[in-house]
Amino acid sequence: MLQPTNVPDRPQRRVGAWWGPAVGISALGFYAAVTTEGSASREIGYNADHPWAVYAFMAALVGLMGYGFVRHAGLWLIGRPTPGLLQEIPHRLRNAARLGLAQDKVRRDRYAGIMHWCIFSSIVVLTIVTAQVAIEADLPFKFLHGPYYLFFSFYGDLFGLIGLVGVGMALYRRYYSDFHRIRWDERLEDHLIILGLGLVLLTGFLLESARILVTELHQHPDWAKWSFASYAIARGLDVFSFSEKQVLWLHTWVWWVHIAAAFGWLGLIVFTRLDHLFFAPINAFFLRTDSPGRLAKIEDIEQQEVFGVGYIQDFTWKQLFELDACVRCGRCSEVCPANISGQPLSPMHLIQDLKGHLANVGPAIQQHRHETGELGRELSSVALVGDVIKDETLWACRTCGACVQECPVMIEHVPTIVDMRRFLVMNEARIPATAQAALENLEMRGHPWRGTALERTTWMEGLGDVPIFDGSQEYLYWVGCSGSLVERNLPITKAVFRLLGEAGASFGVLGQEETCNGDPARRLGNEYLFQILAQQLIETFKAKNVQKVITNCPHCFNTFKNEYPQFDGHFEVLHHTEFLAGAMQSGKLVAKHTVNTTVTYHDSCYLGRLNGVYDAPRQIINMVHGANLTEMQRNLSKGLCCGAGGGNMWQEEVGERRVNHVRAEEAMRTGAESVVSNCPFCIQMFEDGVPAVHPEEEGRMKPFDVAELLEQAVFGPAAR
Amino acid sequence: MHIVVCAKQIPDPETPPSAFKIDAANNKVIPAQGIAPVLSQFDGIAAEAALRIKEANAGSKVTVISMGAESAQAAIKQVLAMGADEGVLLNDPAFEDGDSHTTATVLAAAIKKLGNVDAVFCGRQAADWDMGQVGLLVAEDLGWPVAIIAKGVAMGGAGLQVQRVLENGFESLETPLPAVVTVSNEFGEPRYPKLPQIMAAAKKTVTNWKLGDLGLDAGAVGKAGSRLKLEKLFIPEKGGKVELMEGDTPQAQAAALVARLQADKIL
Ligand SMILES: Cc1cc2nc3c(=O)[nH]c(=O)nc-3n(C[C@H](O)[C@H](O)[C@H](O)COP(=O)(O)OP(=O)(O)OC[C@H]3O[C@@H](n4cnc5c(N)ncnc54)[C@H](O)[C@@H]3O)c2cc1C
Numbered sequence A: 001m002l003q004p005t006n007v008p009d010r011p012q013r014r015v016g017a018w019w020g021p022a023v024g025i026s027a028l029g030f031y032a033a034v035t036t037e038g039s040a041s042r043e044i045g046y047n048a049d050h051p052w053a054v055y056a057f058m059a060a061l062v063g064l065m066g067y068g069f070v071r072h073a074g075l076w077l078i079g080r081p082t083p084g085l086l087q088e089i090p091h092r093l094r095n096a097a098r099l100g101l102a103q104d105k106v107r108r109d110r111y112a113g114i115m116h117w118c119i120f121s122s123i124v125v126l127t128i129v130t131a132q133v134a135i136e137a138d139l140p141f142k143f144l145h146g147p148y149y150l151f152f153s154f155y156g157d158l159f160g161l162i163g164l165v166g167v168g169m170a171l172y173r174r175y176y177s178d179f180h181r182i183r184w185d186e187r188l189e190d191h192l193i194i195l196g197l198g199l200v201l202l203t204g205f206l207l208e209s210a211r212i213l214v215t216e217l218h219q220h221p222d223w224a225k226w227s228f229a230s231y232a233i234a235r236g237l238d239v240f241s242f243s244e245k246q247v248l249w250l251h252t253w254v255w256w257v258h259i260a261a262a263f264g265w266l267g268l269i270v271f272t273r274l275d276h277l278f279f280a281p282i283n284a285f286f287l288r289t290d291s292p293g294r295l296a297k298i299e300d301i302e303q304q305e306v307f308g309v310g311y312i313q314d315f316t317w318k319q320l321f322e323l324d325a326c327v328r329c330g331r332c333s334e335v336c337p338a339n340i341s342g343q344p345l346s347p348m349h350l351i352q353d354l355k356g357h358l359a360n361v362g363p364a365i366q367q368h369r370h371e372t373g374e375l376g377r378e379l380s381s382v383a384l385v386g387d388v389i390k391d392e393t394l395w396a397c398r399t400c401g402a403c404v405q406e407c408p409v410m411i412e413h414v415p416t417i418v419d420m421r422r423f424l425v426m427n428e429a430r431i432p433a434t435a436q437a438a439l440e441n442l443e444m445r446g447h448p449w450r451g452t453a454l455e456r457t458t459w460m461e462g463l464g465d466v467p468i469f470d471g472s473q474e475y476l477y478w479v480g481c482s483g484s485l486v487e488r489n490l491p492i493t494k495a496v497f498r499l500l501g502e503a504g505a506s507f508g509v510l511g512q513e514e515t516c517n518g519d520p521a522r523r524l525g526n527e528y529l530f531q532i533l534a535q536q537l538i539e540t541f542k543a544k545n546v547q548k549v550i551t552n553c554p555h556c557f558n559t560f561k562n563e564y565p566q567f568d569g570h571f572e573v574l575h576h577t578e579f580l581a582g583a584m585q586s587g588k589l590v591a592k593h594t595v596n597t598t599v600t601y602h603d604s605c606y607l608g609r610l611n612g613v614y615d616a617p618r619q620i621i622n623m624v625h626g627a628n629l630t631e632m633q634r635n636l637s638k639g640l641c642c643g644a645g646g647g648n649m650w651q652e653e654v655g656e657r658r659v660n661h662v663r664a665e666e667a668m669r670t671g672a673e674s675v676v677s678n679c680p681f682c683i684q685m686f687e688d689g690v691p692a693v694h695p696e697e698e699g700r701m702k703p704f705d706v707a708e709l710l711e712q713a714v715f716g717p718a719a720r
Numbered sequence B: 001m002h003i004v005v006c007a008k009q010i011p012d013p014e015t016p017p018s019a020f021k022i023d024a025a026n027n028k029v030i031p032a033q034g035i036a037p038v039l040s041q042f043d044g045i046a047a048e049a050a051l052r053i054k055e056a057n058a059g060s061k062v063t064v065i066s067m068g069a070e071s072a073q074a075a076i077k078q079v080l081a082m083g084a085d086e087g088v089l090l091n092d093p094a095f096e097d098g099d100s101h102t103t104a105t106v107l108a109a110a111i112k113k114l115g116n117v118d119a120v121f122c123g124r125q126a127a128d129w130d131m132g133q134v135g136l137l138v139a140e141d142l143g144w145p146v147a148i149i150a151k152g153v154a155m156g157g158a159g160l161q162v163q164r165v166l167e168n169g170f171e172s173l174e175t176p177l178p179a180v181v182t183v184s185n186e187f188g189e190p191r192y193p194k195l196p197q198i199m200a201a202a203k204k205t206v207t208n209w210k211l212g213d214l215g216l217d218a219g220a221v222g223k224a225g226s227r228l229k230l231e232k233l234f235i236p237e238k239g240g241k242v243e244l245m246e247g248d249t250p251q252a253q254a255a256a257l258v259a260r261l262q263a264d265k266i267l
């Protein structure tokens, strides 16, 4: 089987990253214990015995942090209650450990992953080192002597160096490389954070070296060697033959600078993005435990005063909290199809704009709430939706989830964006004309395809007897609006139909009785219409005793699977690629014919990223003799959206480029003869994009559904 | 300012051709199975025009009326959801199978019964039969001035200022009130209703008036009053014919084509 090109996608354990160093260091400790003679130790607070200063700084820091926390928390709490945050605690703790501490997402960018691990582990270990020094100095319990002291000296130096490596990598990225995303919203604090940390680490080494120079270098060189880096510096300084007085003078000054810099740097946590130190793991704990493909249900929608979020205080406090976690790393915008195509949406800026708005209007709202108990929606003179976040920004989102997937601090952009869309559509009725036409069509005709001349049964022509689902069959084959009402998709519907028959599946279709499941309405922000459509269809399903559904379309799949349970509609849902891959593996479906072709595979967002189905379609392709799969640069969970998601199938795009052109170009770059996908929208986007980007290579690459490829392999090329 | 919008519910113009059937014996369209009737497109635009005037002139009111079956309630609710204040359904078996003239008679009677009406807005034509008559005939019945096929309408001057679409340009005119205006698609798209209004509209009750309520004579409306006789209703046969031009060289073929087109008086 072909290996996907860039793999770090699926959850994987990198326990080695922690255990490797831990085992190594312990072994050294053991070595120190058996080889050292005498009881090594040093005078804590040597030459700089100003514990009052340290504790004063400490008290100031704690006070500052308390102040910062209260200030932030006051702003978060103007939001609505967040339901369910304390359910599934074990799952949440796992998330906090895996995503917060082990930083699984940070590592999706390898360079940043190493850099961040260096800095993070260095800060953690050096904090532990410092805490031990404090305990040794001020508590009766003494332990920093003998082998442990040497071992302690060793790992203190080691992690100081590791921290410097991290800082070096950060400096390189920020100041020398042409790495863009971290500069999309660069601020003074970014320089302070990295230079400040460098200063703390360097002064730490200098301090230690000065002490070693005076107390160990000549007296106990075998002890000094354990602080290997400081020892080297001390030997370097020794060359100048400074007097002891000079060294002590240096030591004093460096000590002050070191302490001030260290506490100053820790103080930055309160005022800068360094606060992610706390907020990232907490946000990992808050991260949703259900499918990212599911949008929240508005309960009792008819009783709402305001629909969706048009005022900052209508977000949940979790949504407000996560704004503070954003570190402006730009990862979300780097992968956002709208942003890549020069369209007016950058998820990072969206989050930052919301954060800025909260800081501007939050305090007044907070005070008003405190005094009157009212919501204070009228308090903001700028409109959240329209002024702070522009309409076109909200419309440009594909709900593709790429931003959510990459965000190292687990911010969930999509629900926030859709909440504001809901306000736009339901409360304000401000909708692009073409999207409005799709919604009206859904209301009037139960499908989004305005102007179609096809009927829901047109695809059945020439297929003989198509079984209508009556509750006696095992599966309902759900064709969907696109599968029946859009010309290009009919061959796919037919292919799936024939393959299901060939595999011996017991199934039926609904034909004329299909109506839209509501996905376009929900993604376009009309939750009310979605709820009506969903409830109707769930009733139909229940009346017909539907238990298992096979869908043509990943959007139908996602809605049935992840969203219908919100309305008490519980069905077993399979995408056709899952069913067909299973049928092939169990030998019910055999690809007898060779199809000599090179293909590239496009992961649709709703099957791939949002539902984790990456393998089934690839397995099918790989089981077709002669089909040669070449992956695109961006694939699997890093796959780029085709441009149609989130209701953009029915919108005119604004911006420099169209997303489907960008993606079509990536597909063509593989040199494959066809781009194979699994979604009626993707197929349409490629049908439009491929000829548009390279008109001179007309016909070189054709878009197909996996089922169309398989149809040829099962029934022979003449099948088409 | 009180504006009445006349809104007609019609068979869905987007009914797939394969589902469109007629009853040739009775000269009637057979309603397509499972395809709900819709508000005639131009009437939504007429409603939009009325609502914009309402919004620009405090204290205004918009009433929507429709003559049709019980199902026409949906069309009325749709205009109410857009922001109209009241709705009246004119539903009586006696109204059935009329023509533009009898429809206008019924609508005009309802408008008179409403009283205090300053203007009536119709669509430029109903999107099913495309007669474009009712607006004019209502004006005739009421004895009011009428401006048809408007792309713009606003309060001003003597009453209303209207921009009309002409074949090769526009015409601006002014009319005193009360008046009738028929609104064209050039006016712009009807608004998407806001959810709070949809919910408010769902709660509103639509007034129902029958023949007796309007004080009309059964012989003047519906089939009985109809002056237009429908001779034959049929779906035209669609077909194409291909004729290949003979000739040994492209030049000869082109000459043959020109001759053929000249013979058909196309060139
Ligand atoms: C051949 C033929 C067959 C017919 N068959 C039927 C039939 O099967 N069922 C049926 O119901 N009628 C039928 N009618 C009558 C039809 O209702 C009237 O012709 C129609 O109401 C007026 O003509 P129009 O639809 O072309 O309207 P137009 O004159 O094109 O309409 C212009 C405007 O008048 C207003 N208007 C028109 N009709 C109404 C209405 N009913 N209520 C409120 N406002 C309105 C609207 O604002 C509309 O935009 C038939 C008419 C003809 C000529």
Ligand code: SF4
Pocket (backbone or CB within 6 Å): A332, A335, A336, A337, A338, A339, A345, A346, A347, A396, A397, A398, A399, A400, A401, A402, A403, A404, A413, A414
């Ligand atoms: S969901 Fe996709 S399109 Fe929307 S902001 Fe995120 S990355 Fe961009």
Ligand code: SF4
Pocket (backbone or CB within 6 Å): A325, A326, A327, A328, A329, A330, A331, A332, A333, A347, A348, A351, A403, A406, A407, A408, A409, A410, A411
């Ligand atoms: S939202 Fe997440 S990914 Fe985007 S800039 Fe902020 S921290 Fe980075």
